[in-house]
Amino acid sequence: MDRALAREHLTxxxxxxxxxxxxxxxxxxxxxAELEIELVRGLTETGFRADLSPLRRSAWYLHGIASTAExxxxxxxxxxxxxxxxxHVLDLLLEDPAETxxxxxxxxxxxxxxxHRADETPNAGAVHRKLRYVLAExxxxxxxxxxxxxxGILFLGFEMTALNRHLRTWATTAAALTRGAQLGSLDxxxxxxTQRLLRGIAxxxxxxxxxxxxxxxxxxxxxxxxVRAEVGISDLDTRWVAGHLLALANGLSEGSVWAVLxxxxxxxVKQAFTLDRQPVLTLWPPQRSLVAHPTISPLSLxxxxxxxxxxxxxxxxxxxxxxxxxxxxxxxxxxxxxTPLRSLGREMRQALRSRLRYLDRRLGADLPDGFGTQxxxxxxxxxxxxxxxxxxxxxxMTPERLMxxxxxxxxxVLSRFSLFIIDEAHLIAQSGGRGLRGCPEFRRTSVAARxxxxxxxxxIMHGGCDSSGDLGVERGAQLRQVxxxxxxxxLLAGLDHAGGAPAQGxxxxxPALDVAGVITTDGDHRLDRxxxxxxxxxRGRHPQAQHGQRxxxxxxxxxxRARVGxxxxxxxxxxxxxxx
Numbered sequence: 321m322d323r324a325l326a327r328e329h330l331t332x333x334x335x336x337x338x339x340x341x342x343x344x345x346x347x348x349x350x351x352x353a354e355l356e357i358e359l360v361r362g363l364t365e366t367g368f369r370a371d372l373s374p375l376r377r378s379a380w381y382l383h384g385i386a387s388t389a390e391x392x393x394x395x396x397x398x399x400x401x402x403x404x405x406x407x408h409v410l411d412l413l414l415e416d417p418a419e420t421x422x423x424x425x426x427x428x429x430x431x432x433x434x435x436h437r438a439d440e441t442p443n444a445g446a447v448h449r450k451l452r453y454v455l456a457e458x459x460x461x462x463x464x465x466x467x468x469x470x471x472g473i474l475f476l477g478f479e480m481t482a483l484n485r486h487l488r489t490w491a492t493t494a495a496a497l498t499r500g501a502q503l504g505s506l507d508x509x510x511x512x513x514t515q516r517l518l519r520g521i522a523x524x525x526x527x528x529x530x531x532x533x534x535x536x537x538x539x540x541x542x543x544x545x546x547v548r549a550e551v552g553i554s555d556l557d558t559r560w561v562a563g564h565l566l567a568l569a570n571g572l573s574e575g576s577v578w579a580v581l582x583x584x585x586x587x588x589v590k591q592a593f594t595l596d597r598q599p600v601l602t603l604w605p606p607q608r609s610l611v612a613h614p615t616i617s618p619l620s621l622x623x624x625x626x627x628x629x630x631x632x633x634x635x636x637x638x639x640x641x642x643x644x645x646x647x648x649x650x651x652x653x654x655x656x657x658x659t660p661l662r663s664l665g666r667e668m669r670q671a672l673r674s675r676l677r678y679l680d681r682r683l684g685a686d687l688p689d690g691f692g693t694q695x696x697x698x699x700x701x702x703x704x705x706x707x708x709x710x711x712x713x714x715x716x717m718t719p720e721r722l723m724x725x726x727x728x729x730x731x732x733v734l735s736r737f738s739l740f741i742i743d744e745a746h747l748i749a750q751s752g753g754r755g756l757r758g759c760p761e762f763r764r765t766s767v768a769a770r771x772x773x774x775x776x777x778x779x780i781m782h783g784g785c786d787s788s789g790d791l792g793v794e795r796g797a798q799l800r801q802v803x804x805x806x807x808x809x810x811l812l813a814g815l816d817h818a819g820g821a822p823a824q825g826x827x828x829x830x831p832a833l834d835v836a837g838v839i840t841t842d843g844d845h846r847l848d849r850x851x852x853x854x855x856x857x858x859r860g861r862h863p864q865a866q867h868g869q870r871x872x873x874x875x876x877x878x879x880x881r882a883r884v885g886x887x888x889x890x891x892x893x894x895x896x897x898x899x900x
Contacts, residue, residue, distance in 0.1 A: 333382055333401040335394065342381060343374045351375045355412050367416045375409055382406035383430050386437065387564070400438055407434025407443070414450055424451070425469035426557065432476040433564045436571065439605055448477025455479075458486040461493040464514045465557035471521050472561040476568075478601055480525060487522050494518075506552075513554030516542045517562050524569065528601040529594045531578030531587075540569055575602040580612055581642075585619055586649045592678035593642070598671070600638060607635050611642060618779060619646040628781045636781045637664065640741050641671055643779060644714055648681045653738035655714045658722055660747045668743075669716050676714065684715040689724065719748050741779045 330345045338344065343351065354370050363369075385394050386402035394402075410431035413419055419427055428451050432444040448455070455474060459466035467490060474483040494515045498506055506512045520542030526535035545551045546562035573579055577590050580603050593600040603611070610628075611619055618626055619642065630636050644655050659665050673683050715737075725733045742748065 329401060330405060332398060333405040335385075335398050339381070342378050348375070348378055352409065352412070359412075359415060363415065363417075367418055372413065372416060372418075376413060379406045379409035379413065380430075383410070383434060386434065387567075403434040404438035404440065407431045407438060407440070410434065411443070411447060414447070422465060422469065422557070425454075425466070425473065429469055429472050429476070429561065429564075432473060433568070436476060436568055441602060441604065445477045445479075448473055448479055452479075452482075455482065458489045461490050461497075461511070461514070464511070465555050467514055468517055468558040468561040471518060472565065475521050475524065475565070478599065480529070480599055480601075481597070483521075483525065487518060487525075490514075490518055508552055510552060510554075512552030513546045513549070513558050513562075516546050516551050517558055517565075520546070520562065520565065524565070524572065527578075528572065528576055529599065531576070531590060531594075536569065536573055540566060543569070572602060575605075575608060577601060577603065580608045581646075582612065582617065582619060585646050588678050589642075589645045589649050592645050592675040595678070596674050603638075604635055606630065607639060610639065618643045621647070621650055626779045628779065630781075637668065637743060640743055640779075640781060641668070641675065643741065644672065644739075645675055645679060647739050648676065648712060648714065649679050651738050652712055654684075654712050654736050655739045655741070656722065656733075656737040657714060657716045657741045657743065658719055659716075659743040660719055661744055662718065664744065665716050665718065672714055672716070680711065682711045682713040684713045686716070687721065689718055689720040739779070741781065743781045745781060 327345060327349060330348060334345060342348075351370065351374060355368060355372075355375070358368055358370065382402040383406040385392075386399045386406060388394055388399065390396070392399075407430075410427050413427055414424065414431065428447050432447050435441060435443040435447070451473060455470055459470045461467060470486065471483065471490075474486065494506060494511065497511060498504070501509070503509070506515045520539045523535040523539035523542065526532055527539065543562045543566040546554065547559055547566060549559065577593050577600060581590055611617055616623055616626070618628075618639070628636060628639070640657065644657065647655055657668060659668065669683060669686065676683055722733075
């Protein structure tokens, strides 16, 4: 919401043109703010109290200029901002009870298109969830516009289960019409464009789930025929949906799991994400740039000792799942995933349980914190996903459970695991943190020592630094993104102290994309965001080092130099994010 109300963001969306029929940037800002406040206060029985007409005109105007061709007079950055602003406003308009029927479907589809084109894909799924009851049953095949909008919304929301069910129903109806008319196909009839659109969507689904480039080419062919009206005269809504899906096909192909993950990652890893009941079909730009990095990709077994710091809800836990599955597919030893958030641990277990089956791997038993070395090194109790105890497995645990095992027999634990992933590490490292902070075995003899010898991989992930002071960078510095080489101990010292930035060797790379506005359903993450704001104020009163001291000592033993990156998210000049 803050970004949607930012004057520079709205100005960039409209450009230099100001039409008398539309509200000014200041007026539009006030209108959006008024609607946001009304949503908090609660709507009346008839909907919003404000007049929505100026807002609706502005949203569709921005959607129109954003949808123009690449060769139009509107620059790419303006079109991207126009998509983002129009998507946010159209999303707000879906809360209005007056938005009904086909108008509501068109509004939802346009909002989803805007979110996808503005690299805010998760919000497109949220738009679909607002209409899931409306889309529960497939529209009548003879209602071409409704069919097109239903299929488009389900596809852009990546709701593959319902979409495949609807596609089968529509395909059966189309086959019956073809037989009844004694035709070879519906091309040339009023239903030809609808049939081709649905075939194009089905082929896009095949590409995203199975990685077939032939299916992607066939999808583009079907959609292009609909846009050019070469298979029959169709209604405007059908051609509109086909045109947007055709434009989105290129972006989907660039961001799909099949296109992003390196070729040496086994196909079973990609299938574990795309064929799952809760599929992950595309990755966000920051995730893509990390996993496809030529030298420090965390999916490579040659990469070790990484520190990943990104904003909360920016997708680091999904990255952890990708790393775990890629590692398990290429290594016969086990993986240890540690998180202080029990809800996050349950979420990770639920997600990994089905994904590991594609790799013929298993998930360790969910044991209480009191279980130590004997149960950890022996494979735990018999409450595992597979009957064979010989299969490599993933252990999901809290810091307390790992601490107990390390205190009893650190070498036994370390000989079992070839990869440690510590998620939400800032909660462990802070003053008053949990588990590993107070465990001297973690600092002196176990994970750090093994990392120093190069025997094990250690990946530490957390939800971002609270202020620029955490990285020793002066507030207000206009740094967007650089790649730097620093000593691990020096790097983490920068996390602990408010001054003394690490030495930097600047190597410019493409700027990170804004991933703000993503909604999380994890209550612990929301509480943590509030907690970080409070802790930031506490550190302002107490500038001495208060968190990360134990990890500093651990990494100081590593001795080697690591490649890391300092990331500046657009529009946030006062905050620094530490990446890889």
